Amino acid sequence: MSSHSPAKFTPVAIGLHWIMAAGLALAFGVGQYMSGLELSPWKLKIYTWHKWLGVTLFLLVWMRMAWRSTHRPPALPATMNRRLQKLTEIAHRALYVLMVLIPLTGWLHSSAAGVSVVYFNLLPLPNLVPKDKALSHLFETLHQALNWTLLVLVLGHVAAAFKHQFVDRDQLMARMRP
Amino acid sequence: MSQSGAETIGSGQITFTGTQMGASVQGNFRKFSADLHFDPQDLPHSYAHITIDLGSIDLASEESEDEIKGKHWLNIPSFPQAHFDSSDIRIVGPNQYLVWGLFQLKGVSKPLRIPLKMSYDRNGRSAQGRFTLKRNDFGVGDGTWSATDTVADEVTVDYHFTLVP
Ligand code: HEM
Ligand code: HEM
Numbered sequence: 338m339s340s341h342s343p344a345k346f347t348p349v350a351i352g353l354h355w356i357m358a359a360g361l362a363l364a365f366g367v368g369q370y371m372s373g374l375e376l377s378p379w380k381l382k383i384y385t386w387h388k389w390l391g392v393t394l395f396l397l398v399w400m401r402m403a404w405r406s407t408h409r410p411p412a413l414p415a416t417m418n419r420r421l422q423k424l425t426e427i428a429h430r431a432l433y434v435l436m437v438l439i440p441l442t443g444w445l446h447s448s449a450a451g452v453s454v455v456y457f458n459l460l461p462l463p464n465l466v467p468k469d470k471a472l473s474h475l476f477e478t479l480h481q482a483l484n485w486t487l488l489v490l491v492l493g494h495v496a497a498a499f500k501h502q503f504v505d506r507d508q509l510m511a512r513m514r515p
Numbered sequence: 516m517s518q519s520g521a522e523t524i525g526s527g528q529i530t531f532t533g534t535q536m537g538a539s540v541q542g543n544f545r546k547f548s549a550d551l552h553f554d555p556q557d558l559p560h561s562y563a564h565i566t567i568d569l570g571s572i573d574l575a576s577e578e579s580e581d582e583i584k585g586k587h588w589l590n591i592p593s594f595p596q597a598h599f600d601s602s603d604i605r606i607v608g609p610n611q612y613l614v615w616g617l618f619q620l621k622g623v624s625k626p627l628r629i630p631l632k633m634s635y636d637r638n639g640r641s642a643q644g645r646f647t648l649k650r651n652d653f654g655v656g657d658g659t660w661s662a663t664d665t666v667a668d669e670v671t672v673d674y675h676f677t678l679v680p
Binding site: 378381382384385450453455458470473 | 574576
């Protein structure tokens with residue numbers, strides 16, 4: 338079985354993992370910072386950049402999922418019991434779902450607020466729903482709640498990676514090392 | 516006072532579209548009223564007086580609404596309404612007209628020309644049109660907001676009214 342399973346993630350998977358990890362951290366930080374600002378031209382600018390970055394991540398996650406569905410990831414180490422392997426699989430799946438839903442709810446929130454998105458001032462994206470205050474609030478709340486869920490999951494994910502590295506010492510991190 | 520033959524707006528909408536950072540932002544006013552009379556056979560005696568209750572602005576965001584009601588934008592506590600009073604209506608095509616008049620917003624009066632298209636169906640008559648204003652002409656968005664790189668000067672207004680006697 339393990340002979341069919343690659344030892345490492347592909348360079349593309351590794352590249353996308355780290356580019357997206359950095360992009361998500363930046364989008365999260367910027368989102369957190371900007372929503373506390375007083376309304377000003379600066380706030381509108383930074384909201385726009387946040388949206389462009391978020392849409393970029395939205396595009397990247399689809400490429401990443403397409404790549405993954407055609408390139409098998411390495412099997413988890415046999416030292417992990419079945420339950421833990423299952424849990425890991427669920428957690429990774431949940432991370433992918435969040436990477437899709439977070440930018441999507443951001444886009445829905447912006448649409449419902451009557452603010453369109455013109456990707457890098459070049460490509461006008463359609464408004465997904467008509468302007469509606471209640472809907473806008475709903476998607477704003479969802480966008481926030483999903484972001485906090487992502488934060489919790491990523492902290493668990495990073496903790497798990499560190500446990501593999503420093504407690505189990507099973508070289509799992511090397512599989513994702515650029 | 517309404518003269519005989521005066522009409523009012525049965526239902527309708529006034530929406531506007533601004534541009535912030537190159538992307539469109541939609542808003543609308545929920546409350547407005549009109550005293551008007553439109554007779555295609557007698558344009559000289561046709562008129563429109565429209566009053567918009569600016570406090571009824573809907574931007575789908577309390578934060579933006581609070582900001583736009585404040586003194587840098589519409590300054591609604593001092594100027595709660597906007598008015599349009601027509602002075603001249605001319606026909607320019609089949610069921611197409613141009614309405615000249617004075618537009619008052621935030622203490623500034625400027626002449627304005629509004630295109631008007633009348634349509635007739637079983638529910639009666641309706642009027643619609645679209646025109647563009649420059650917000651800086653009216654001091655809407657002053658101070659740090661007057662620069663037009665973040666929020667563009669042009670604001671497009673769309674209206675659609677059904678007319679009832
Ligand atoms: C994966 C990409 C994204 C991440 C990680 C992200 C993260 C965040 C975070 C952490 C916040 C602050 C939430 C809070 O107030 O607690 C936020 C707010 C916001 N995000 Fe995103 N976001 C992403 C994508 C998008 C996209 C694509 C859009 C729109 C097209 C968007 C629009 C917004 C808006 C408008 C707010 C402000 C909400 C408010 O009014 O308070 N986001 N985002
Ligand atoms: C410092 C931060 C991070 C570290 C150290 C880290 C580490 C790792 C490692 C070692 C793997 C490989 C697991 C394996 O060999 O099976 C992995 C996979 C993964 N990571 Fe991260 N990661 C980090 C941040 C993130 C972030 C921010 C996300 C996105 C939300 C993320 C999403 C994923 C996903 C979805 C996988 C599964 C890949 C797959 O099987 O397709 N990671 N990560």
